[in-house]
Amino acid sequence: MARFPTGRTAFVVIHGIGEQNPFDTLDGFGRGLLELFDRQGINYRLAHKLKRHPGEGWTESFLRVSPKTRGKSAIDIHEVYWAYLTENQISTAEISRWLEDTLAGVKTFFNENQQLIREYEQADQVEQLQKLNNKLRWGARLYPPVSAALQLLDPLSRLTGGWGEAALKWLGDKASPYLTGYLGDVAIYTTTDRKSKFFNLRQRILRDSLAMLKTVLADPEIDRVVLCGHSLGSVIAYDTLNRLQIEASLPDAEELPLDKIKGLITFGSPLDKIAFFFRQHAGKEQWLRGQILGQLHSFKSKPLCFNDPPVTLDDPVKHVFADLPWVNYWDRQDPVSGRLNLYRIDPEDNVELKLGKPWGVAHVAYWEHVPMYADFAGRFLGMG
Incomplete structure (x- = not known):
């Protein structure tokens, strides 16, 4: 029989795209970890705990798993819930324009960065990205007809005696969650244009994630913190650590026990695709802008530009997480995920x-895959 992990650990988990309810993330991650404990014969107690966040003005619910025999060891599971911020915030027309702009930007980026293509070609990343690019183009072609069909709902209903309304309502009910819920979340969070109305939403999501992490770090009873992100949540997790690294580099940096952060776990992560498709990139001649952007997104990142600048800028960022352990889980049947090269x-x-799931379905199957929990429990909880 295995023993309960020693010490006080906090997992901060960030959910991904699509329709999400409060505590879905706590439930999925918690049940996966407890299934591992059950299989290993670890006896435990469960508690629903409350914590006041004074600076944010709200009360958090989180889970605590502790040994059946009591003692000081415990595992806390916190969720960063952000889905409510993006719900009904973007229209189908705005998503369509975003798709068109994204595809145009991808074409330009690929054309101007052939050395980058060659550099990462051996990692099959280019082929994956080009396949995704083709799928997005098909989606862009399909999107306007679907949107137009939905706009014809009322007049078509009058002409068909009602069956058209039922058919198109069914189409709208099926299509809308995917178009506005999934693509909409990506469109909002990947916005880098400060003039966009979505930029403030992105900043709010990142600000909430950072506030949660700081609150957990400030708990004197916590020994180690592991940040976890699924799907788009992995991008938010990455950006959170990147932002924390930048804040730690400021002259008036807040005193935080950053050494408590012991790892990053990503699963179903599109981080490579986000870097290619949605990150800000500098033009060929913009060697100053390129260096600034690179330094501002430097948490464990490889260069996306191989042009030697005339003058190298001094880097103001303290790379406090340069050696942070990071494990990424992916599945070939999950089109969102992949190796993070x-x-x-x-x-x-x-x-x-x-994961043993069909193409596409695999993206949501990580939560129930006990071998994943066993692997990271061995890495971060000392469970061999």
Whole structure:
């Protein structure tokens, strides 16, 4: 029989795209971890705990798992819930324009960065990105007809005696969650244009994630913190650590026990695709802008530009997480995920899973895959 992990650990978990309810993340991650404990014969107690966040003005619910025999060891599970911020915030027309702009930007980026293509070609990343690019183009072609069909709902209903309304309502009910819920979340969070109305939403999501992490770090009873992100949540997790690294570099930096952060876990992560498709990129001649952008997104990242600048800028960022352990889980049947080749992750830490689910469905299957929990429990909880 295995023993309960010693010490006080906090997992901060960030959910991904699509329709999400409060505590879905706590439930999914918690049940997965407890299934591992059950299989290993670990006896435990469960508690629903409350914590006041004075600075944010709200009360958080989180889970605590502790040994059945009591004692000081415990595992806290916190969720960063952000879905309510993006719900009904973007229209179908805005998503359509975003798709068109994204595809145009991707074409330009690929055309101007052939050396980058060659550099990462051996990692099959380019082929994956080009396949995704083709799928997005098909989606862009399909999107306007679907949107137009939905706009014809009322007149078509009058002409067909009502069956048209039922058919198109069914189409709208099926299509809308995917178009506005999934693509909409990506469109909002990947906005880098400060003039966009979505930029403030992105900043709010990142601000909430950072506030949660800081609150957990400030708890004197916590020994170690592990940040986890699924799908788009992995991008938010990455950006949170990147932002924390920048804040730690300021002259008046807040005193935080950053050494408590012991790892980053990503699963179903599109971080490579986000870097190619949605990150800000500098033009060929913009060697100053390129260096600034690179330094502002430097948490364990590899260069996205291979042009030697005339003058190298001094880097103001303290790379406090340069050696932070990072494990990434992916599955070949999950089109969103993949090896993260654009980041400094050891090959053995890009872990390919066999989720046993069909193409696409695999993206939501990580939560119930006990071998994933067993792997990161061995890495971060000392459970061999």
